[in-house]
Amino acid sequence: xxxxxxLTVSVLLTALFWASCPALEAKNPLATYFSGLLDESRVExxxxxxxxxxxxxxxxxxxxxxxxxxxxxxxxxxxxxTPRTAIPYKVYILDCRVPGEIAFPGGAIVITAGMLAIAAxxxxxxxxxARNIMQIALRNPMTVIKKxxxxxxxxxxxxxxxxxxxxxxxxxxxxxxxxxxxAMDQKRADREAVKLFENFQDGRQAGLSLLRKxxxxxxxxxxxxxxxxxxxxxxxxxxxx
Numbered sequence: 001x002x003x004x005x006x007l008t009v010s011v012l013l014t015a016l017f018w019a020s021c022p023a024l025e026a027k028n029p030l031a032t033y034f035s036g037l038l039d040e041s042r043v044e045x046x047x048x049x050x051x052x053x054x055x056x057x058x059x060x061x062x063x064x065x066x067x068x069x070x071x072x073x074x075x076x077x078x079x080x081x082t083p084r085t086a087i088p089y090k091v092y093i094l095d096c097r098v099p100g101e102i103a104f105p106g107g108a109i110v111i112t113a114g115m116l117a118i119a120a121x122x123x124x125x126x127x128x129x130a131r132n133i134m135q136i137a138l139r140n141p142m143t144v145i146k147k148x149x150x151x152x153x154x155x156x157x158x159x160x161x162x163x164x165x166x167x168x169x170x171x172x173x174x175x176x177x178x179x180x181x182x183a184m185d186q187k188r189a190d191r192e193a194v195k196l197f198e199n200f201q202d203g204r205q206a207g208l209s210l211l212r213k214x215x216x217x218x219x220x221x222x223x224x225x226x227x228x229x230x231x232x233x234x235x236x237x238x239x240x241x
Contacts, residue, residue: 040142041084041086041087041106043155044105044106044139044141044142045087045088045105045106045107046106046158047105047106047142047145047154047158048104048105048106048107048108048141049106049108050154050157050158050162050165050170050173051104051105051108051173051174051177052092052104052108052110053170054167054170054171054173054174055102055104055110055174057167057170057171058171058174059094068093070122070125071091071093071125071129072091074125074126074129075089075090075091075129075133078126078129078130078133078196079133081196082133082134082137082196083137084136084137087106087107087136087137088106088107089107089109089133089136090107090108090109091109091110091111091129091132092108092109092110092111093110093111093112093113093116094110094111094112094113095112095113096112096113096114097112097113097114097117098112098114099112099114099115099117099118099214099217099218100112100114100115101115101128101132102178102181103132103133103135103136103140103141103181103184104136104141104177105136105141105142105145106136107136109129109132109133109136111128111129111132115128116128118210118213118214118217119210119213121206121209123202123203123205123206123209124206124209124210124213126196126197126203126206127193127194127197127203127206127207127210128210130192130193130194130196130197130203131189131190131192131193131207132189133193133196134188134189134192134193134196135184135189137192138185138188138189138192140184140185140188140189141177141181141184143184143185144180144181144183144184145177145180147180147183148176148179148180148183150173150176150177150180153173153176154173154177157169157170157173186227186228186232187228187231187232187235190207190211190232190235190236191235191236191239193207194207194236194239200241204236204239207236208233208236208237211229211232211233211236212233214227214229215229215230215233
């Protein structure tokens with residue numbers, strides 16, 4: 001495996017190795033400063049931009065704007081159905097065979113080529129994109145940032161002008177965010193993604209199909225429990241319109 005791919009896998013799956021580490025407790029000493037300057041959505045977008053640019057730096061720029069017209073059109077169609085239509089949702093594709101996905105605050109979504117290969121049908125891809133959009137629409141990234149005690153550290157770095165930020169500090173925050181992202185409410189995102197489909201049963205079946213494929217693909221090299229795949233499958237099996 002090339003150095004870039006090793007780094008990519010490391011960045012995407014860092015949380016797998018840190019999942020058992022205790023969360024750090026911290027307060028938000030700069031929250032008052034930022035709340036006086038920006039509304040919450042603008043802070044969220046600024047945080048997401050910093051984290052996503054840090055991700056691109058860590059992966060050597062391999063993460064690039066999706067060149068798949070169907071994905072871009074899908075984002076546009078789904079985003080207008082969310083409770084937060086003003087967020088600039090955008091899918092980026094990472095050239096990595098390992099299945100992976102991560103939603104950043106403020107709209108950026110990274111999906112690996114490996115994940116797209118598993119989500120082979122239009123319905124499965126719609127579910128994949130929809131669940132990541134709903135993570136952001138539900139403010140799940142910001143919720144875990146605050147819950148896991150990294151909000152203050154993020155705001156401290158964000159206060160520094162972009163051209164003067166310490167790349168190592170941004171990298172550490174990125175790793176902390178990836179770890180924190182493991183705690184996002186995956187089941188709720190799955191349920192809300194189904195609601196974005198025109199037909200509830202189509203969305204439910206698309207979600208079940210994708211999650212079952214992931215369970216089959218991932219069993220050989222990582223435990224299902226870290227993604228709660230059995231629980232998420234059961235969640236979709238039992239939901240009703």
